[in-house]
Amino acid sequence: MDIETRIRRRRDDGSRLIRDYEALSPVAHVDDPSGRGPAFERLLDHLDPVFDGRLPPNGYVHGDFGAGKSAVVTALFAHLTRLSADAGAVIHTSTRVAAPSSPAFAYVDLREAASEFAVHRAVLDAVTEDPIPEHGVSTADLRARLHDRFGGSDPGAVVAVDHVDDPDALGADALVDLFAGLPSGVSWLAVGRGPPASTPLTDYTARSIRIDPYRRRMLLDVLMARSSAGLARQGLDHDLARRLADWADGNAHDALAALFVAADRAEREGRTRLTEADVDVAIEGMPRPSVSLARVLTLPANKQRVLRALVDLDSADRDSVTATADAIAARPGVDLSRGTVERFLYELAETGVLDRVKAPRSGKGRPPSRVELRFPSAVFRRLYDLRG
DNA sequence: GATCCACGGGAATACACGGATG
DNA sequence: CATCCGTGTATTCCCGTGGATC
Numbered sequence: 001m002d003i004e005t006r007i008r009r010r011r012d013d014g015s016r017l018i019r020d021y022e023a024l025s026p027v028a029h030v031d032d033p034s035g036r037g038p039a040f041e042r043l044l045d046h047l048d049p050v051f052d053g054r055l056p057p058n059g060y061v062h063g064d065f066g067a068g069k070s071a072v073v074t075a076l077f078a079h080l081t082r083l084s085a086d087a088g089a090v091i092h093t094s095t096r097v098a099a100p101s102s103p104a105f106a107y108v109d110l111r112e113a114a115s116e117f118a119v120h121r122a123v124l125d126a127v128t129e130d131p132i133p134e135h136g137v138s139t140a141d142l143r144a145r146l147h148d149r150f151g152g153s154d155p156g157a158v159v160a161v162d163h164v165d166d167p168d169a170l171g172a173d174a175l176v177d178l179f180a181g182l183p184s185g186v187s188w189l190a191v192g193r194g195p196p197a198s199t200p201l202t203d204y205t206a207r208s209i210r211i212d213p214y215r216r217r218m219l220l221d222v223l224m225a226r227s228s229a230g231l232a233r234q235g236l237d238h239d240l241a242r243r244l245a246d247w248a249d250g251n252a253h254d255a256l257a258a259l260f261v262a263a264d265r266a267e268r269e270g271r272t273r274l275t276e277a278d279v280d281v282a283i284e285g286m287p288r289p290s291v292s293l294a295r296v297l298t299l300p301a302n303k304q305r306v307l308r309a310l311v312d313l314d315s316a317d318r319d320s321v322t323a324t325a326d327a328i329a330a331r332p333g334v335d336l337s338r339g340t341v342e343r344f345l346y347e348l349a350e351t352g353v354l355d356r357v358k359a360p361r362s363g364k365g366r367p368p369s370r371v372e373l374r375f376p377s378a379v380f381r382r383l384y385d386l387r388g
Numbered sequence: 389g390a391t392c393c394a395c396g397g398g399a400a401t402a403c404a405c406g407g408a409t410g
Numbered sequence: 411c412a413t414c415c416g417t418g419t420a421t422t423c424c425c426g427t428g429g430a431t432c
Contacts, residue, residue, distance in 0.1 A: 367420085
């Protein structure tokens with residue numbers, strides 16, 4: 001916990017249950033994910049060559065939703081980046097005075113880098129200090145810069161590429177092409193949910209590393225750690241945590257999301273401790289399978305705006321996609337055309353952020369469908385509003 | 389002037405149904 | 411009875427335009 005957080009918590013009055021939303025957020029990854037030691041070890045084994053200044057081969061990290069893949073990989077790459085910076089090993093300007101002596105590290109989230117251009121840009125941005133333009137320069141141009149940097153005697157870079165099988169991300173074929181176009185001095189570590197056999201990427205990897213789902217005991221630790229960081233003292237009873245952990249069945253995302261919903265409910269009702277009912281209602285209302293809130297919160301701004309309006313709609317306005325689009329487009333703050341909102345809704349359903357269910361037909365023509373959320377609305381609402 | 393990308397708009401296609409047709 | 415057709419919606423698909431930035 002950093003100093004600012006400590007001060008903020010000290011200042012909070014004792015009557016509030018939720019002290020720190022960020023600490024409860026299923027989207028936030030902590031610096032040192034508890035209980036993932038073995039996964040760290042296996043990743044370090046894979047990356048071992050970098051400690052001799054050499055490049056490891058390409059790899060693929062896989063595991064179920066909520067197993068902690070992103071948590072482990074982001075934490076590990078953050079540490080490695082820091083270490084190599086501290087060691088002065090990396091000097092990354094285009095006019096560098098000394099050549100670095102060991103590989104650089106970059107973490108790229110395909111949810112945020114949604115095009116070939118954006119991926120190239122993200123890699124460059126991570127390994128250089130120079131600002132990289134966002135416009136006015138072609139993708140080929142950026143690729144050329146990467147070749148300039150990593151084509152020759154430079155020790156190269158290891159790039160973690162997260163969420164390779166995200167429905168909104170570049171497709172597998174595009175990724176294969178993209179990786180093939182990278183200079184030989186770049187080694188990649190793809191991260192996805194699917195087993196190795198499910199992606200053509202593994203045709204180009206030397207190793208696959210599986211991250212197992214959280215064991216019950218570990219998930220319990222995660223819940224207790226997060227609630228002690230984010231809730232009032234004694235806010236979460238051990239038995240209730242166990243109940244959440246049992247229900248979540250190894251999925252840390254869902255466990256934390258449910259905890260968040262339960263805490264939100266308790267707080268709204270003025271309590272300073274979670275009750276069994278809070279947890280029951282939260283679990284009851286969790287869509288399963290759910291879509292990652294991190295995914296929802298990295299959607300393009302206007303799509304999030306549409307979703308933000310959607311979660312506040314009365315059910316009366318949600319009888320059909322058309323009606324929903326009308327209601328959303330009419331809201332202040334959403335200045336998209338009705339047609340665009342409607343298209344967004346279809347697209348969001350297509351990629352699994354929303355669900356389309358048959359609605360009772362109302363008169364003539366093709367029967368309409370209705371959209372339902374695949375994520376807990378309370379969590380999205382809070383986190384979205386928190387970000388202003 | 390170049391580049392990327394989000395929007396808007398609308399054409400094309402799919403679907404459901406009832407009635408007409410063979 | 412099986413099929414086709416017309417009508418009214420729903421859904422998908424595609425592409426030109428323009429803003430923002432370099």
